[in-house]
Amino acid sequence: MSIAYFPGCTLSTNAKGYDHSGREVARALDIPLTELPNWQCCGATFPLATDNSMAFIAPTRILAQAQKVDGHVTTLCAICFHVLRRTQYFLDHRPEMLERINWFTEEPYEGKMRVSHFLEILRDQITWKGVRERVTNPLKGLKVAPYYGCLLLRPQKEIGLDDSDNPRILHDCLNALGCEAVDFPYQDECCGSYLLVSKPELPQKLAESILLSARKHGAQAIVTACPLCQFNLDYPQRLGGGGHMAQGGLPVLYFTQLMAVALGLEPASWGMESHYIDPRPLFANPKG
Amino acid sequence: MVDRALVIGAGIAGIQASLDIANSGYEVVLVEKEPSIGGHMAQLSETFPTLDCSQCILTPRTVEVGHHENIQLYTYSEVESIDRDEPSGDFLVRIRRRAAYVNWDLCTGCGECQEKCPYKAESWFERGIGRRKVVYTLSPQAVPNKPVIDAEHCVYLQSKWELSAGRVPAAIGAKGNPAKPKCGACAKFCPTGAIDFDQQDTIIEERVGAVIVATGYDLFPMAKLPEYGGGRIPDVIDGLAFERLLAASGPTSGKVVRPSDGKVPREVVFIQCCGSRDPEHGMPYCSKICCMYTAKQAILYKHRVHDGQAYVFYIDVRAGGKGYEEFLNRAQVEDGVVYLRGKVSKLFREDGKIIVKGVDTLSSRMVEIEADLVVLATAVIPRIGNSRLAEVIGLTLDEQGCFNADNEEFNPMASNVPGVFLAGAALGSKDIPETVAQASGAAAKVLSLFQGRKLKDKVEAYE
Secondary structure (H helix, E strand, C coil), X not given: CCEEECCCHHHHCCCHHXXXXXXXXXXXXXXXXXXXXXXXXXXCCCCCCCCCCHHHHHHHHHHHHHCCCCCEEEECCHHHHHXXXXXXXXXXHCHHHHHHHHHHCCCCCCCCCEEEEHHHHHHHHHCHHHHHHHCCCCCCCCEEEECCCCCCCCCHHHHCCCCCCCCCHHHHHHHHCCCEECCCCCCCCCCCCCHHHHCCHHHHHHHHHHHHHHHHCCCCEEEXXXXXXXXXHHHHHCCCCCCCCCCCCCCEEEHHHHHHHHCCCXXXXXXXXXXXXXXXXXXXXXXX | CCCEEEEECCCHHHHHHHHHHHHCCCEEXXXXXXXXXXXXXXXXXXXXXXXXXXXXXXXXXXHHHHHCCCEEEECCEEEEEEEEECCCCEEEEEEEECCCXXXXXXXXXXCHHHHHCCCEEECCCCCCCXXXXXXXXXXXXXXXXXXXXXXXXXXXXXXXXXXXXXXXXCCCCCXXXXXXXXXXXXXXXXXXXXXXXXXXXXXXXXXXXXXEECCCEEECCHHHCHHHHHHCCCCEEEHHHHHHHHCCCCCCCCCCCCCXXXXXXXXXXXXXXXXXXXXXXXEXXXXXXXXXXXXXXXXXXXXXXXXXXXEEEECCCCCCCCCHHHHHHHHHHCCCCEEEECCEXXXXXXXXXEEEEEEECCCCEEEEEXXXXXXXXXXXXXXXCHHHHHHHHCCCECCCXXXXXXXXXXXXXXXXXXXXXXXXXXXXXXXXXHHHHHHHXXXXXXXXXXXXXXXXXXXXXXX
C-alpha cells in the first residue's frame, strides 16, 4: 500500500535537501512513497476567514488528488502539513463548505483522506524501536536541540500531532538515532515565519534568542521539521564567526538529514550542500 | 416533620448558616469532610478589603460552632445518602464518619501524638508549601481540636494491613521484626490511650426537615496549565499556596520565601485569569474573587518585603464592591504594584529565575520579567464531589458543575428540590461577604420553613 507524498513548493526549491534526504530515508526504511501527480501549491497559509471558500480550493484539490493514492497523503514540510491537516479538519466539520468547494474543483473531494506528517509514519508505522534497529551509525554523544516551532503542533485540537505544550516526537526521533535530545525553553517559540519578508529584523531577533538558548543548554545542532524555521534560524548566521550569534554557528538541520546520517546512507543522500552553517563537520569524524 | 436542619460543608457558608439556625433555637447537623471546620477561609492570611486576619475573625465562629448546644458536628464525615421519608417529608440522612484512628472521646487534644509522630506527608491544606505530620489537625486553632491519622501515609497502619494480608511490609527494614507493625509512636506517647488503630468507619443516621448545601469550591489545577509550567516549577504557585506563605500560622510563619530554595523573592509576578474567562480551558466565566485577592496578596507581599517589586498581569480589573476599587488604587498608588494589562503567553525556569513572557497592551510592548516567584490566580471551579452529591439529593448542576438555584434572580438560595437550600461558592464563585450574606439568607429560608409549619399547626389547632 503506497502513500501519496506531497513535496510542496519549498521542498522543490529552497529546501531541496529536506526533500532529498526525506525520500532517501523513506527508501531506506521501505516506506512506499509515491509523489502526488500533478500537484500545486497548498496555499502556504491556512485561511482564517472561514467563509472564504476560494482560499480552500488549493488545499482541497490536493486532498482530492491524493484520494486516488490509497487515501493517505503525507508531507515533510510543516507548513504544508499544517494547511492540509487543518483543511481536512475544517472540511470534515463543515459539510456545506465542502459541497461549495466541490462545485469549483473538477474532482470532488469526498472527505475521507488521512493527512499525516512523515514523523507520524515513523512514530506509528515504523516505530522508534524500528528506526533504532535500522541505525548503523548511531550519533552517540551528539547533543541536538529539537525545535518544533508553531505550525507542526498548533492548534492542538485540529493538528493533534503531539502534545503541543510538551511535545516529544522530535525528541523520540533524536533518541532513536542515538543522539541526545536537549530540552530548551524556546523549542516551541515562533521563528518569525513570513515576517522575514516584510520585517526581516524581527525573525532575526527571534532567531537570536532561540539559537542562544539552544546553545546555552548545550546543543551542538538544531533539528527542525519546517523549511521556514530552518531558513529563519540558519540564514541570520550567514556572516558566521564570532559576533553576537552563537559562536562558530549552530548548524540547523532537518530531522531527515540527521536520519540519513544515522542510517548510514551515503553523504550524497544527506542533502547538506546548501546550508549557511555547514553541518557536515559534525559528522566528519564518525566514531566506531 | 422534624424541625432540624442538615448543613453540608463547614466552610464560612456552612458555619454562618448553622449558627443562624442554631441561635434561633433549632437543631443543626453539620457535616464536614475535613478533620476540622473553617474551609478555605482557614487557609487565608488576611481578607480583602479590610486586611483583617482571616483566622482571627473566623475562630470565634468556629469555636461557637464547636460548643453550640444546638449543633451536632460531624467532621471527617461525608453524606452517603439522603432519602425522602414519606409521608412525613423528612430527609433520612446517612453519614459516613471516616475512621480517624483516634478515639475522640478519650483524646484531650494535648498534641503529644503530633509532636512524637516521626513521619510527614504532603498536605492538601498547606498547598505544597509545607508538610504536616501524619497524625494531624489542620491548624493550631482547629475545631474540633482532635487529630486524625492519615492512614495512607501512616507507617504503622500500612504495615499492619500488609501483615494481615500476608505480605511483608515494605516499611520494615532488615532490622525490624517482620511479624510486628512498625512505628506506633503516637500510641506509645498518648497519655490517655486514645490512639485506636482498629477504628472503622461508622455510619450515622439522622432525620432532618431541611438541608443546606454549602460545599464550596476548588481551584483549577495548575497541571492543566502547561503554558505556565503545568505545576512542575516549584516557584510557580497558586493563590491559596501564596496565602499559606503569607499566613502567620502557616508553614513559614508568614515569611514570604520561595518554595525551591527558601530565599526571599525580590520580584513577584501575579497572573490573573489563569483558566478563568478562557473557553479553551472550558471556563468561560469570571472567577470574581481573583482581582481582589491578587491586589491583596500584592499589598501583603509589599508589606513583608519592602524592597520587593510586585507585578500583576490582568485582562481587566473587576472591583465591584464596597471599598474594592479604593483597595485596588491603594495597591497601585501606596504600594507601587505595577499593573500590566495583558496576558502571559508562557513562562519557564532558567538559571533559578522564572522567565515570564507577556504583553502590555497599553504600551503595545512585549514584556519579559525575570521573576523569583510567580503566583497564578487559577480559576475557581466547582467541587469534584458535586455530581455525586447532586445525584444523592436530586439536585441539578449547570454546565460548569455548580448547583442550580431554583431561580437565580428571585430565589437564589433555593434548589430545585423543595426543602433543600444552597449557599456560598457551591453555586458559583463568591467572596466572603457575599457568601456570608447568602448563607444567612439560606438559613432564613430554613427558619421560615420551620416557623411556617408551626404557624400552620397553630392555625389548624385553633380552627
